[in-house]
Amino acid sequence: WRNVPSQPHTKTYGAHEVRYRTTREGLSAEDDGVRVVSAAPDRVSLEVDGVVRHFDVGVYAEQVHVDTARGSYRLILVPRFPDPRQQAEPGSLLAPMPGTVVRIADGLVEGAQVTAGQPLIWLEAMKMEHRVTAPASGTLTALHAAPGRQVEAGALLAVVAAPPA
Structure with a gap:
């Protein structure tokens, strides 16, 4: 109690x-x-x-x-704290934990082509560096991360759109 x-x-x-x-x-x-x-x-x-x-x-x-x-x-039961990944559009790259964006991959801008597994963003959290990789090959349609930016867990960092089938 x-x-x-x-x-x-x-x-x-x-x-x-x-x-x-x-x-x-x-x-x-x-x-x-x-x-x-x-x-x-x-x-x-x-x-x-x-x-x-x-x-x-x-x-x-x-x-x-x-x-x-x-x-x-x-x-x-409706979850008290819903998983942000369930509310994000496909291809969204979400921060896995709170931290600071350390760097962005060289030449990464909106419209850039990326491949599945390619490291795109590096976060520092709990004194460790974490890589955020592209979930699939496609085009980077949004980039919200910037070096030095503080992010919360589940924050939208970028969006990779799969090529049209």
Whole structure:
């Protein structure tokens, strides 16, 4: 439990957000008219507007299956910190960790042809140098990295577009 409970815990399943607090007495729901009576890994009992309801729960990886007297529900957990690679366009070169751009490959400008595996950008992070290489052969369509620039993990450094098929 938290010793400074300023914010509730939050879990998001699809479009529904669940807010709760962990207290000395157990779990406390952040919803008017709802009180957690008991919570175990396979069963949850809630008091909703004075009526106690029981829910059988099964957790499988990122899915939660809930069985109730009113039907069954499948909830899919939305990641709290989504992987930036899943939101980037194909061919995007993202910073693997926070660091500083040390150098750019000689002659690398937008429109340049690159080959798969070719080192394009060097980052310094944790006192080590990391190479960012072209994921595929193609044309460099965007270059956002510059020597000396500080980047966060997942920052877009460059984009390599594959040649038309």
